[in-house]
Amino acid sequence: MAIKKIDKTDWMVYFDTFSKNFLKDKQPEYAEIRVMSEEIGVQSETQWTPLMGISYNPKDDTLDINVEHLNRMIVHPVEIYVDQEENGWLTSIEVTESDGTKDIIEIR
Template identity: 40%
Template sequence: MTMTKLEKSTWQAYFDNVSKILGGKEAEVEISSLNIGNQIEAEWLPLMGLVYDPKSDVVEVLMEGLDHLIHKPSEIYIDHDAVRLVSLEVIDGDGVRQIIRLRDPLMLPYSGAMGGAQASGAGNAPP
């Protein structure tokens, strides 16, 4: 798998495209920070959509029974291979990592699947 940083200018379009093909894939949300350690916010709930609103600078993770908001995201990484999305990591302005893992990888459409993304090698994964 490859960790790829998404450019902020592509977040809204990337999430819109991924949301169109989610089809209720099951996902979990893990929150990781020095203050709270690692905590599971949601465990294997249907993922209904991912949204980035540039006006309010919020990433919204819409799950069945949960609307998880990530305020002031500073970086977004995706873990993928050539055609499958495995997970996303959103780092907010306070350095809190929020990881959205898909139970089954999501098959991405080939054209534009990686728009605005910069691949990083294993040694360049986010800290």
Template identity: 40%
Template sequence: MALTQLAKSRWQDYFDHVSKALPTKLVEVEVAGLGLGDQVEVDWLPLLGLSYDPKDDVLTVMVEGIEHNIWHPKQIHVDQDVESLHSMEVVDAAGEHHILLLKDPLRLPPPSEGSR
């Protein structure tokens, strides 16, 4: 895995591509800052998509039932390998860190013949 800082000029295309290509993942979103400490905003819900709107300068994390908006992001770092995005850290204008951790959902085995 490699930690990479994304250039702001790539944010919109990067998140459009990731949203289309990302398999179903669960996401935890933690926000950390001097004034608020560490707070979990989203606790392992299915990630529906990520988008960056350059006009409003907002990164939106869409999860089941919630939109987490990060206004005026200043830096975005992603932890990824060739096949998958593992985590992301976004620093906003107020200096708060929005940390997204991704994991595959738990796949349950098919029911056994005797339980049907």
């Protein structure tokens, strides 16, 4: 596995490709989302919920993590790092928001 930063100009194609290649088959994938900031500490948004898709809309500058019964919308993300296997599978995503809040998405 390798942790790497994804350039903002690549976010839309990167996450569309991941969703198409790994989230459109009959085998469900699961995600756990945690939000971390100095004000709130570490808060769990989900615990191993079926992951439906990940997309980035450059027009609205919004990253959407779509899990069953929840859309985690991250407006104006600043940086995205991923832990990616050689075949393109993501084991985790770290998103830094404009206020310094970090969203950690683990996938299995």
